[in-house]
Amino acid sequence: MQRKKLFIPGPVEVSPEILQAMATPMIGHRGLEYSALHGAVKPKLKKLLYTENPVFLSTSSATGVMEGAVRNLCAKRVLSCTCGAFSERWHEIALANGKEADPLSVEWGRAIKPEMVEERLATGRYDCLTLVHNETSTGVMSPLAAIAEVVRRYPEVMFVVDTVSSLAAVKIEVDRLGIDVCLAGVQKAFGLPPGLAVCSVSKRALERAATVKNRGYYFDFIEFKEYDDKNQTPCTPAISQIFALNTQLERMFKEGLEARFERHLAMAKRCRAWASAHFGLFPESGYESVTLTAVSNTRNVDMKHVEAELAKRGKEISNGYGKLKNKTFRIAHMADCAPAELEGLLRELDEIVG
Amino acid sequence: MQRKKLFIPGPVEVSPEILQAMATPMIGHRGLEYSALHGAVKPKLKKLLYTENPVFLSTSSATGVMEGAVRNLCAKRVLSCTCGAFSERWHEIALANGKEADPLSVEWGRAIKPEMVEERLATGRYDCLTLVHNETSTGVMSPLAAIAEVVRRYPEVMFVVDTVSSLAAVKIEVDRLGIDVCLAGVQKAFGLPPGLAVCSVSKRALERAATVKNRGYYFDFIEFKEYDDKNQTPCTPAISQIFALNTQLERMFKEGLEARFERHLAMAKRCRAWASAHFGLFPESGYESVTLTAVSNTRNVDMKHVEAELAKRGKEISNGYGKLKNKTFRIAHMADCAPAELEGLLRELDEIVG
Numbered sequence A, B: 001m002q003r004k005k006l007f008i009p010g011p012v013e014v015s016p017e018i019l020q021a022m023a024t025p026m027i028g029h030r031g032l033e034y035s036a037l038h039g040a041v042k043p044k045l046k047k048l049l050y051t052e053n054p055v056f057l058s059t060s061s062a063t064g065v066m067e068g069a070v071r072n073l074c075a076k077r078v079l080s081c082t083c084g085a086f087s088e089r090w091h092e093i094a095l096a097n098g099k100e101a102d103p104l105s106v107e108w109g110r111a112i113k114p115e116m117v118e119e120r121l122a123t124g125r126y127d128c129l130t131l132v133h134n135e136t137s138t139g140v141m142s143p144l145a146a147i148a149e150v151v152r153r154y155p156e157v158m159f160v161v162d163t164v165s166s167l168a169a170v171k172i173e174v175d176r177l178g179i180d181v182c183l184a185g186v187q188k189a190f191g192l193p194p195g196l197a198v199c200s201v202s203k204r205a206l207e208r209a210a211t212v213k214n215r216g217y218y219f220d221f222i223e224f225k226e227y228d229d230k231n232q233t234p235c236t237p238a239i240s241q242i243f244a245l246n247t248q249l250e251r252m253f254k255e256g257l258e259a260r261f262e263r264h265l266a267m268a269k270r271c272r273a274w275a276s277a278h279f280g281l282f283p284e285s286g287y288e289s290v291t292l293t294a295v296s297n298t299r300n301v302d303m304k305h306v307e308a309e310l311a312k313r314g315k316e317i318s319n320g321y322g323k324l325k326n327k328t329f330r331i332a333h334m335a336d337c338a339p340a341e342l343e344g345l346l347r348e349l350d351e352i353v354g
Helices: A017-021 A032-051 A062-073 A083-098 A115-122 A144-151 A205-212 A221-228 A237-256 A257-278 A303-312 A339-353 B016-022 B034-047 B062-073 B085-096 B114-121 B144-152 B202-213 B221-228 B239-255 B257-278 B303-312 B338-353
Strands: A056-058 A078-084 A101-105 A127-134 A158-162 A181-185 A197-201 A292-296 A328-332 B054-057 B078-082 B101-106 B128-130 B159-164 B181-185 B197-201 B292-296 B327-332
Touching: A017 A237, A032 A056, A032 A197, A032 A237, A056 A062, A056 A221, A062 A083, A062 A127, A062 A158, A062 A181, A062 A197, A062 A221, A078 A115, A083 A101, A083 A115, A083 A127, A083 A158, A101 A115, A101 A303, A115 A144, A144 A158, A144 B159, A158 A205, A197 A205, A197 A221, A205 A221, A221 B144, A237 A257, A237 B239, A257 A292, A257 A339, A303 A339, A328 A339, A339 B144, B016 B054, B016 B239, B034 B054, B034 B197, B034 B239, B054 B062, B054 B221, B062 B128, B062 B159, B062 B181, B062 B202, B078 B114, B085 B101, B085 B128, B085 B159, B101 B114, B114 B144, B128 B202, B144 B159, B159 B202, B159 B221, B197 B221, B202 B221, B202 B327, B239 B257, B257 B338, B303 B338
Parallel strands: A078 A101, A078 A127, A127 A158, A158 A181, B078 B101, B078 B128, B128 B159, B159 B181
Antiparallel strands: A056 A197, A181 A197, A292 A328, B054 B197, B181 B197, B292 B327
């Protein structure tokens, strides 16, 4: 099969320099070399997340840490904000771990709004809220800062945010917003191969975790903290991905974080303009994702044909997710994707569906 | 720092060809390319494990699957066979997941014996037994076949075996032995970078899992099975490691499994002879590991000196684990390690401590 450049919302296209970092010869995870690597990555992650909280490395996909967060932080009841497949899954994960949880649901394509959160938190039933910032299944970005302002008024409520497909593409000021757990996988806007997740954990989240029973072991935040303090992880980590992460964080700072965020926003605007001109945008107006554009397939084009034609040209986009298959399709523009590469893709889409 | 060739019991030295497989360009995990890769790996893993059971890929260290196994399979009470740090940790993991569990403990350096298992299982209290085949902290290999014979007489008991540092170095006939879950990380005898675990799960284990509550999501065997049937994983997998695994399994079959097992046994015998001549062996006689030699530091040599001298020569072995630090040291001889490389190491150790 011909190699295809990925414009799918994760795993994303990985730069050659990062692929080569994945081939770094192995080191022991209890030796000085690993501690030096871990210690080099830590301050860089804090800078990227605008936080003084520790940022842990979890050898798992982000889903593992989503599970860990509810196991560690919910002693009473979770409010699961759901607006698509991944946020709904998180609600199911809470239930699968024996947690009491209620969904705050909106229709796929709509965003979670601060007033909805306010209404539910005011009941006093919850000690944990889970929010997917950028719902990859619908291309909707919920208004994080406005929701954070509401959640901060409920000090008992742990604010757990999945930024799987927004972190490193959008400025997320963890400390200013008061996010207790901010988590992401590295195969989206970080531009790395999958297999590693990162999560910042606040002091009060660690204090809560210490009081919660049945946290398990593999995603136990208390264990994460104990080893992170020694520049290690509780279990053998995905060392290759951590080498790649260290290199990629350097590249991000070289580009400049503000420039990086602007590049992502510019590509999003360009892709939305293209989508609006040819089709329509699926998300509620004003809540379109910055990292992927969910296009309403208003002309009912044959997605199999589009995918096959793009494959001939060595490129790949994503069909709609689950029940949105063929009704929408998704173009991702994140990580190391350059505006010129997006232009190239859109030109080819013009040829195919224009 | 000078690059050191690893003779530590994981992560092990990784061959250049495998490192390059880690740098394979990325593919989507819901597309045909990934399914083809997953589908190529499956029969190879079954061949390596001598099983018709599905062998799942878990994006985690082996510890994650150890946790998953007790969460999925124990509805009553776990018997945790403990003979070192990693088997003791497994017992703690069972407790940390709210399971009832009792240890069957022997002193570090001793092996678990079939008659000990028989005595405990005869009480009828247990529905799950966890055994670490090759205890990496003590260099002890417990007699798997003899223990399996006992466990098979208790059909209610799920037989869960951690073969983290023995699978792919020693013949483990999963189906013949009646192992319900056989799990391993890939950074030991497989010779891959860490970040992925494999586990075979029997039909009756899947049937048991279906009846057990609070299995969680990330390590839910039922989810593993559902996606594995489609040549996918429930969450985004460590695709780079799976590319490397596919390449490495091919290399294993090219060497020949019997030849591979013989190579490991020959290196173990050679290393034991060296250790006996210069020091002593830490494990109970007859239960020495085939993949690492735990040496009793009978001459009380300064391990810091040994490590520093070896580092100058670009090599690394392991000090004893935890409470065995300085009292023992460990030389690993597994995965792609060639007998000539072990000879080279032993010659240098002769210079340093001879």
